[in-house]
Amino acid sequence: MVDKNKHGEIVKAESKNLDFYYADGTQALKNVSLPVYENKITALIGPSGCGKSTFLRSFNRMHDLYPGNRYDGEIVLHPDNTNILDARVDPIEVRMRISMVFQKPNPFPKSIYENVAYGLRVRGENNSRTLDDKVEEALKGASLWGEVKNRLQDLAFNLSGGQQQRLCIARALATEPEIMLFDEPTSALDPIATVNIEELMSGLREKLSILIVTHNMQQAARISDYTAYMYLGELVEHDATDKIFTNPSKKETEDYITGKFG
Amino acid sequence: MAKTAIKAKNSNDLNEIRALIKKHKKNDLIFAATGMFVIASLTITLLILFLDLVIDGYPRFTLDFFSNFPSRRALRAGILSAWIGSSLVLLVTFFVAVPLGIAAGVYLEEYAKKNWISDLIEINVSNLAGVPSIIYGLLALGLFVYSFGLGSSILTAGLTLALLMLPIVIVSTRESIRAIPVHIREAAFAVGATKWQVVINHVIPYSYGGILTGVIIGMARAIGETAPVITIGALTFIAFLPPSPISTSAPFLNFEWLDSAFTVLPIQMFNWISRPQHAFHVNAAATGAVIIVLTALMNGFAIRLRYKIRKKIKW
Amino acid sequence: MSDINVSAGLAKNFKRHLAERIIETGLFLSAAVAVFITTAIVYVLVTEAIPFFQHVSIYDFLTDTVWTPNYSIKHYGISALIAGTLTTTMIALAVAVPLGTLTAIYLSEFATHKVRETIKPVLELLVGVPTVVFGYFALMLVTPLLQQIYPDLTTFNMLGPGIVMGIMIVPYIASVSEDAMRAVPMAMREGAYAMGATRFQTAIRVIAPAAMSGIVASYILAISRAVGETMIVAIAAGQQPNFTFNPVESAATITAYIVSVALGDLEHGTVGYQSIFAAGLTLLVMTLLLNILGHWVRKRYAERY
Numbered sequence: 001m002v003d004k005n006k007h008g009e010i011v012k013a014e015s016k017n018l019d020f021y022y023a024d025g026t027q028a029l030k031n032v033s034l035p036v037y038e039n040k041i042t043a044l045i046g047p048s049g050c051g052k053s054t055f056l057r058s059f060n061r062m063h064d065l066y067p068g069n070r071y072d073g074e075i076v077l078h079p080d081n082t083n084i085l086d087a088r089v090d091p092i093e094v095r096m097r098i099s100m101v102f103q104k105p106n107p108f109p110k111s112i113y114e115n116v117a118y119g120l121r122v123r124g125e126n127n128s129r130t131l132d133d134k135v136e137e138a139l140k141g142a143s144l145w146g147e148v149k150n151r152l153q154d155l156a157f158n159l160s161g162g163q164q165q166r167l168c169i170a171r172a173l174a175t176e177p178e179i180m181l182f183d184e185p186t187s188a189l190d191p192i193a194t195v196n197i198e199e200l201m202s203g204l205r206e207k208l209s210i211l212i213v214t215h216n217m218q219q220a221a222r223i224s225d226y227t228a229y230m231y232l233g234e235l236v237e238h239d240a241t242d243k244i245f246t247n248p249s250k251k252e253t254e255d256y257i258t259g260k261f262g
Numbered sequence: 263m264a265k266t267a268i269k270a271k272n273s274n275d276l277n278e279i280r281a282l283i284k285k286h287k288k289n290d291l292i293f294a295a296t297g298m299f300v301i302a303s304l305t306i307t308l309l310i311l312f313l314d315l316v317i318d319g320y321p322r323f324t325l326d327f328f329s330n331f332p333s334r335r336a337l338r339a340g341i342l343s344a345w346i347g348s349s350l351v352l353l354v355t356f357f358v359a360v361p362l363g364i365a366a367g368v369y370l371e372e373y374a375k376k377n378w379i380s381d382l383i384e385i386n387v388s389n390l391a392g393v394p395s396i397i398y399g400l401l402a403l404g405l406f407v408y409s410f411g412l413g414s415s416i417l418t419a420g421l422t423l424a425l426l427m428l429p430i431v432i433v434s435t436r437e438s439i440r441a442i443p444v445h446i447r448e449a450a451f452a453v454g455a456t457k458w459q460v461v462i463n464h465v466i467p468y469s470y471g472g473i474l475t476g477v478i479i480g481m482a483r484a485i486g487e488t489a490p491v492i493t494i495g496a497l498t499f500i501a502f503l504p505p506s507p508i509s510t511s512a513p514f515l516n517f518e519w520l521d522s523a524f525t526v527l528p529i530q531m532f533n534w535i536s537r538p539q540h541a542f543h544v545n546a547a548a549t550g551a552v553i554i555v556l557t558a559l560m561n562g563f564a565i566r567l568r569y570k571i572r573k574k575i576k577w
Numbered sequence: 578m579s580d581i582n583v584s585a586g587l588a589k590n591f592k593r594h595l596a597e598r599i600i601e602t603g604l605f606l607s608a609a610v611a612v613f614i615t616t617a618i619v620y621v622l623v624t625e626a627i628p629f630f631q632h633v634s635i636y637d638f639l640t641d642t643v644w645t646p647n648y649s650i651k652h653y654g655i656s657a658l659i660a661g662t663l664t665t666t667m668i669a670l671a672v673a674v675p676l677g678t679l680t681a682i683y684l685s686e687f688a689t690h691k692v693r694e695t696i697k698p699v700l701e702l703l704v705g706v707p708t709v710v711f712g713y714f715a716l717m718l719v720t721p722l723l724q725q726i727y728p729d730l731t732t733f734n735m736l737g738p739g740i741v742m743g744i745m746i747v748p749y750i751a752s753v754s755e756d757a758m759r760a761v762p763m764a765m766r767e768g769a770y771a772m773g774a775t776r777f778q779t780a781i782r783v784i785a786p787a788a789m790s791g792i793v794a795s796y797i798l799a800i801s802r803a804v805g806e807t808m809i810v811a812i813a814a815g816q817q818p819n820f821t822f823n824p825v826e827s828a829a830t831i832t833a834y835i836v837s838v839a840l841g842d843l844e845h846g847t848v849g850y851q852s853i854f855a856a857g858l859t860l861l862v863m864t865l866l867l868n869i870l871g872h873w874v875r876k877r878y879a880e881r882y
Contacts, residue, residue, distance in 0.1 A: 065451060067375055080584035090589040096454040097586070106445040109468060118463070119453040171453060283773075290775035297683025300676055305699050307744060311706065314718055365607035373601055374608070386611040392798070392868045393861070394805025396832050397618060399839070400857040404621035408845060425614055432611075456593060458600045479705070486707020489807035489832065493839045493853075528709040528808075535713055535812055543717065550710045561705035565698045 007226075007240065009037035012209040013059065013084075013098075013179060016074040020054055020233075023068025028054040030233045031073070036179065041201060041210040043224035043241070045217055047256070051233040052213045056181050059084075059211065060098045061091040096123065099172035103184040105164035107156035107171070112148050115156045115167055119175040134174055141207075142170035143200050162193025169200065180204065182212040186219065198223050217257065221245050229253045312554055319548030327548060331501040332530065336541030341549055343500040344530035347416070348485060350504060350519060351526055354420020355427060355484050360477055362424070363431025364466070367473075370432070371439040372461055391429040398426050399493025407494055414495030416504060417520040422490050427480035434476020438469030471571040475564045482560035486553060488528040498533040500525045527553050622861060625854035632848050638855065644818035644834070646849050653852060655859055657820040661828035662863075665739045665810055666803040668824055672743025673799055677750025678792065684751070685758035686766075686780040700748040708745070712812030715741040720813065733815030733827035742809050746799045753798060757791020758784050790878035797871035801864050807832035831860045 005011060013036045020029035028051050036042050044052040054063075061084065063069040074083040077097070084094045099119075107115050116135045125131060135152070139145040144166040148154070156167055165185060172180060182201070186194040201210060202223055214220050220227050221241060228238040229252070237244065237253045248254045255261055330340025366387075374380040402422035412418045442465060450460045466473075492498075504522035527549060534546035630638070633653045641654025680700075684693050720737035724730045761784050769779040785792065807830075815827030816837040829837070835853045844850055 060452060062448065062452065065448070077587070080586055082582075082584040082587050084587060086583055088583045088589065089587045090594070092454055092456055092593070093587045093590070095452055099454075100452040102445060102449065102452075104445060106449045108446065108449065108464065118450070118455075122453065122455045122459050122463075168449070171449075175454065286775045286778060290777040293777045293780075294683070294687050297679055297687055300679050301683065301696055304676075304680070304703065304744075304747065305696070308699060308703055308706075310718075311710065311714055314714065315710065318717065362607050362610060365604050366610065369601075369604035369608040373604055383608050383611055386615045389865075389868060390611060390614060392801055392864060393618070394807070394832065394864055396805065396807045396835055397622075397857055397861055397864075400835070400854060401614070401618045401621050403839075404625055404854070405617055409621075428611070428614075456597055458597055482705055486705075486709065488707070488709045489811075489836055492836055495839065498840070528707055531713070532709050532808065532812065535709075535716065546713060547717075550713050553707055554710055557705050557707060558702055561702055562698070565701055 005035060007037070009035075009040060011035045011078055012038040013075060013077045015055070015058070016076060018055070018058065018071070018073035018075060020051075020058060020063070021070045021072070023066065028233050029058070032230075032233075032235045034228055034235055034238055036209055036211050037226060038209050039205050039207075040225040041205055041212060041223055042226045042228065043220035044211070044213045044228050044230060045215075045220050045256075046230035046236075047261075048215075049232075050230045052230050053183055054233075055230070056183055056211060056213045057100075059179065059181055060095050060100050061085070062100070064091050096175055097177055098179040098181065099175060099177040100181040100183065101165070101168050101172050101185050104188050105161060105168050107159075107164050107167050109155070109157060111153045112156050112159070112167060113152040116170045116174050119171060123175070135170075138170040138174035141173045141204070142166045143196065144170055160193075162189050162196060165189060165193065165197060166200065169197070173204075177208060179209045179211065182210065182214075184213055184215055187215060194219075217245075229256060231256070312551075312558075315547045315551040315554060317547075319544055319546075319551045321544055322548035323551075327545075332499055332533075333501070336534075336539060336545055339534075339542075339545055341527065341530055341552065343503055344525050344527045344549070345552070346503055347496075347500070347524035348526040350416050350507075351419045351423065351491075351524065352481060352484060354417060354520070355423040356477075356481065358421060358424035359427040359431055359480065363428050363477075364435050364473060366428070367432045367435025367439065368461055368465065371436050372457065372465065387429055387432055391433070395426055395487055396489040396493060398422055399490030401425070402490065402494045413521065414497070414523060415521045416524050418494050419491050419496060419524065419526070420520075422494060423484040423487055426487060426490065427484055430480040430483070431473070431476050434479075435469065435473050438472025438476075439465055441472065442468050471567060475568045475571070478560050478564040478567070482557045482564070485560075486528055486557055488526075488532055491526055491529060492532070496529055497523050497525055498529055618861070622854050622858040625851050626858045629848060629851035629855045632851075633855075642820040644820075644829075646838075646852055651848070653855075654820070655831075655856065657818040658829060658831045658834050658856060659859070660820050660822055661735065661810070661814065661818070661833070662804055662830040664735050664822050664824060664828065665742060665806075665814060665830060666800060668736060668739025669742035669746055669803045670796075670799065672740055673746040673750055673803075674796060676743070677747045677795070677799070678754060680747065680751040681754035681758060681792070681795075682780045682785065685755045686776050686784060697752070700751055703745070704748045706745070708806065708808040709812070711741050711745050712738070712809040715809055715813035727825070730825055731827055733813065733817075734825050735810075735814050735828055736824040738809045738813040739824060741813070742803055742806055745806075745809070746802055749802055750795045750799050753795035754788070754792045757788035757795070760791070761787045790875050793878070794871045794875045797867055797874065801867040801871070804867070805832065805860065805864055806830075807836055811836045831856050 015032050015034050018029055018032045019027060021027050032055060044055065046052050057063055058071060059075060071085045075085050076082065077084050082089065108118065113135055116138050117131050120131055120134055136145060139148065144163060147163065156164065159167060186197050198219065204210060212224065224241045226238065227241045227244040229236045229244065231252060237248060237250045244253065245257060248257060327340045328345070329342050330338060331342050333339040370384065399422065402418055406412045406418040406421055407414055446464065447460060450464050455463065500523065504519040504524055507516060507519050531546045531549040531553065534542040534549065638653055638655050641652050642656045643652040643654050644657035645652045684696060715738045719741055720730065720732060720734065723737055765783055765787060766779055769783045810830045811833040814830065814833065816829045816833050817827060818834060819826060819828040821828060835856055838849060838853045
């Protein structure tokens, strides 16, 4: 059963009436229903504190790491048609299929090779041949192979900021995820590194689905196919990127886009 | 206020203020000088302590001293049984306190939920750090020596000192783990690692240096602990060695030595200083010099290690 | 409209889950050892002290001022031992509190970074000196030195070990107080300097009061440490119980008594054997009260910056 919707796209995952409460009781998400389309880039924009990172981190159950957080509602993953927030679902399994790249590049204090291989190792993959192949593939997919292929045993910290972030992308790619979550991936990088990564993300569309949180509206306009505007924990508007940026349906969206506030 | 300002222009008041400032500056200088003096004195005291032992014990710094058993004749007495005893006891202490302490530290930092059980454990750990060492001796006497029937053996001493060392290992493990930034942990989880995988692949390897520092400091303390070991009944005059752990015939490793009677370096020193004859005091000084060299080396190494780690970390 | 059942691709992996649970339980037990130790300490001390108190009434124990377990007429007045403990502790504090506080203030407010980084390791080395070595020092160096000033001083006295204990305790006071003072935000200091205060005035009038809870906590820690100290007093103060507060006399502390009994023949089950547990229980109660007091002071007077 393939879910097609008003945009005629295949839904890879979708949140349904998602509420989220932090341990201290504050409600960070209110009734958010948002689809993530297959092989498309969906961008989340909105002012600080609107809940976009909170929403992103619900997709790979990052909130589970901190006790007291509570989800209400569903995030359904296809083709399983299962709510990944269900208590019977193993968060480890979720994270093996939905990976994340963080705002500040955070490679492990290990070698470049080991950084990329780690995701495979935790799955029990120990065959060095297989690992070599998959590490190379992931580094190529992150456009980093050429620069590091002769120094795989070097410490990851010796790379530049942009290279480190691409390494983190390679690390996330190595496990062949179905969805990749990007949390403001270029906000800590210089413009040239930013362009590299944006190009990379565009290419990755072919293999997987992408959900990206960005503070930079121009970035959303440049690379995403669909954009969702959030404010104070609610989804205000979700539509094709072109439409959002040229002819938004809601006034709030228009105000934010044109810089009237935020 | 304006009136005061105008009045201050009167040169008398100005002089008063100047005199006050001068007095304050003088006090400041006096205090600084006193501070430096005190600190210098403390440093010198440490040196005097060490030199005193070396000078007093000088006649005994011979190879014989290290290879002889204690004897009724002060000149013939040596610390063989003492330093072997210390080594064996510390072996037990290390293998009990380190895994237990690291495991406890890992649990408290990575697994413990915020409930009353965790609070209880934390209160106990910090409380135990303040319990006098002789009370551990009494605990060991009642529990290990009699209730468990382990007797006044190397095993008992090792366990007792391990209990003493435990809070130090736990605290240094926790502090090292806390220094690991949250985003490294999140990155590991995001890639699909389980809690234990994150601990064993990331948390422990990255806090290794800090944990090692705590272990070394704990071991240095254990070498010098006397009261609890006396309390469990360690003998003060031993003219034999415990059975060797390694033998030439199979099985190559044995554990009989755990059950053996023994003595340790600080007890040997205490025994000799308690005798009235001056010749034994010389022995005590020599033993003291040995002990202080060991502990100073270990503590110094730990301090340097901690310094190097602090410099290296650049998350 | 999602499936009511969890798909195979997302369900909990039983084996992995079980392994994680087992590891967590193992780690929990390691942490719970701390609770076990405390319970065991209380249990051992109390169960061995109970038969003792059946033999010696608590009233006598607390009020008698003579402690003679080895004489034909046995007295078990803990006050004799407490007097020794208190006297040596007081002397130690008289040395350690001024020296330690001064050092802390100097390191925190006056010393340059280099000086601080050189001195702090020295203090740590001082902490690392085994107490039996300090005991040797007290008996063989300090007491003879004191005897030069006051020739009537006996070989075993409480002044020598008291002073040496003080020196031993200085690093505890210095480092904890210094940490407390360094925790005071720079903004407070800048405010004082901007008004023209000297370092000394700032330290005494602004920083020390702000850090007072930490400083007092360090004093209480020092008292606790002095009360529980064994070897220095066992070696240099003598092991004869003596109800006196006169520093030039010899006396036994609670801790020295326990050691002296342990050195002799310990017949399991005799009153003499049990007496060390009664003494130990007294010591535990004292240090526990001190720890609780220190904790309370910390919480009650903690500055929130």
